[in-house]
Amino acid sequence: MVDQPQPSLLQQPRVRIAIGVVLLVVAAVVVWFVVTAGEESTDDAQVEGHVVQIAARVGGTVQRVPIEDNQRVEAGAVLVELDPRDYQVALDRARAELADAEASASAARSSVPITTTESKSNVTTAHGSVEQAQSTVEGALKEIEAAQARLTTAKARQREAEANAAKAARDVERLRGLLAKDEVSQQQFDATSAAADAQRAAVDSAVSQVAEADAGVRVAESKLTQAKAGEQQARAGLRTAETGPQQVQAMRARAEAADAHVQQQKAAVAQAELNLQYTTVKAPVAGIVSRKTVEAGQIVQLGQPLLALIPLENVWVTANFKETQLTNMKAGQKATVKVDAYGGKTFRGHVDSLAAATGARFSMLPPENATGNYVKVVQRIPVKIVLEPGQDPDHLLRPGMSVVPTVFTK
Numbered sequence: 001m002v003d004q005p006q007p008s009l010l011q012q013p014r015v016r017i018a019i020g021v022v023l024l025v026v027a028a029v030v031v032w033f034v035v036t037a038g039e040e041s042t043d044d045a046q047v048e049g050h051v052v053q054i055a056a057r058v059g060g061t062v063q064r065v066p067i068e069d070n071q072r073v074e075a076g077a078v079l080v081e082l083d084p085r086d087y088q089v090a091l092d093r094a095r096a097e098l099a100d101a102e103a104s105a106s107a108a109r110s111s112v113p114i115t116t117t118e119s120k121s122n123v124t125t126a127h128g129s130v131e132q133a134q135s136t137v138e139g140a141l142k143e144i145e146a147a148q149a150r151l152t153t154a155k156a157r158q159r160e161a162e163a164n165a166a167k168a169a170r171d172v173e174r175l176r177g178l179l180a181k182d183e184v185s186q187q188q189f190d191a192t193s194a195a196a197d198a199q200r201a202a203v204d205s206a207v208s209q210v211a212e213a214d215a216g217v218r219v220a221e222s223k224l225t226q227a228k229a230g231e232q233q234a235r236a237g238l239r240t241a242e243t244g245p246q247q248v249q250a251m252r253a254r255a256e257a258a259d260a261h262v263q264q265q266k267a268a269v270a271q272a273e274l275n276l277q278y279t280t281v282k283a284p285v286a287g288i289v290s291r292k293t294v295e296a297g298q299i300v301q302l303g304q305p306l307l308a309l310i311p312l313e314n315v316w317v318t319a320n321f322k323e324t325q326l327t328n329m330k331a332g333q334k335a336t337v338k339v340d341a342y343g344g345k346t347f348r349g350h351v352d353s354l355a356a357a358t359g360a361r362f363s364m365l366p367p368e369n370a371t372g373n374y375v376k377v378v379q380r381i382p383v384k385i386v387l388e389p390g391q392d393p394d395h396l397l398r399p400g401m402s403v404v405p406t407v408f409t410k
Contacts, residue, residue: 038410040329044380045319047339049399052285052309054079056300057278060086065296071289073309080294080306082279091272098265105258112255116248126237133231140224147220151213158206165203168196287311312395316352316387319405320359320380328409329354335385338404339397347391351407355382383407 060082067079175189287309294306317337321329329351337347358379385405387397 041406047401049315080281084279087276094272108255108258129234133234136227143220147216154209154213161202161206165199168199317385349387352386
């Protein structure tokens with residue numbers, strides 16, 4: 001019996017199957033490396049979006065809350081209504097104060113030209129009064145000179161009359177002795193006596209004229225005093241009138257202050273109008289109502305949070321890639337995003353930007369490696385991935401969802 005030749009090891013079925021399996025595995029690994037050589041993926045990623053916090057801009061009692069949690073609202077929709085009566089009263093008061101300020105400002109402005117005209121007129125009148133007073137003083141001085149001249153003349157006449165009277169008296173006494181001796185006639189004596197009496201009367205008249213002239217001097221001096229007083233008063237009036245420009249300037253300053261008060265009251269009216277508008281809280285953007293903490297009848301304070309709005313039209317993905325994955329990653333590269341919540345549904349997008357620092361640097365307590373206990377840890381850097389337009393028309397993505405993004409770096 002001839003022995004059959006034994007098949008070689010490669011001809012054995014099991015070996016062939018094993019070799020085939022190994023080749024398939026190697027081929028699969030090679031294909032996987034080829035396919036994934038230009039891809040970077042991470043499961044440390046989530047959907048991000050804007051969270052618009054809505055707070056009360058004025059305090060008051062809530063009248064109506066026409067929205068519910070998780071309700072979609074459009075931009076401009078009424079979210080909360082506060083009791084507006086207190087703010088309406090404040091607005092009415094501000095408008096009344098504005099009207100009063102405008103009236104005061106109008107009166108102040110109209111007083112400026114009136115004061116200017118009166119100032120010019122008062123200066124002209126004061127100059128005329130001073131000139132008139134000076135003329136009166138000059139006239140009084142002339143009257144004094146004339147009165148003093150009359151007084152001097154009257155005194156001279158008095159001295160002349162007194163001298164004549166003394167001479168006449170001596171003549172009478174001399175003739176009286178001669179009459180006793182019958183050396184002169186009685187008629188001559190009587191004529192001399194009459195002449196002496198006439199001279200005494202002339203002295204009395206001269207004395208009266210002196211007294212009258214002296215009284216005239218005192219009257220003229222009194223007029224001069226009055227004239228000087230009038231001149232001083234006129235000059236004081238002139239000085240007062242010459243302050244007219246300062247009075248006009250002061251009036252203009254008061255008018256400007258009144259105008260400024262008007263502007264202040266206008267600002268108060270505008271603020272009151274804003275406060276009245278703030279009693280109706282409206283949605284600044286379209287979005288989903290979340291975290292509603294306000295109810296009708298509640299009293300809220302200025303700045304108190306009421307609810308949050310999540311605009312789902314603009315969401316993105318923040319992927320925390322390892323720093324070793326960023327070698328070839330840059331903005332503009334295409335990416336896909338698988339969402340865990342929807343069974344791995346894929347959305348297309350692209351890399352928008354890379355963060356300026358690692359996530360550890362933005363933490364509240366960043367690691368301190370200056371103690372000497374340094375352990376190298378691979379850091380992660382946030383990468384912003386933006387979805388392509390039209391990828392989420394139904395707004396399925398919600399901020400905070402876990403996703404697995406893949407960036408195609410080649």
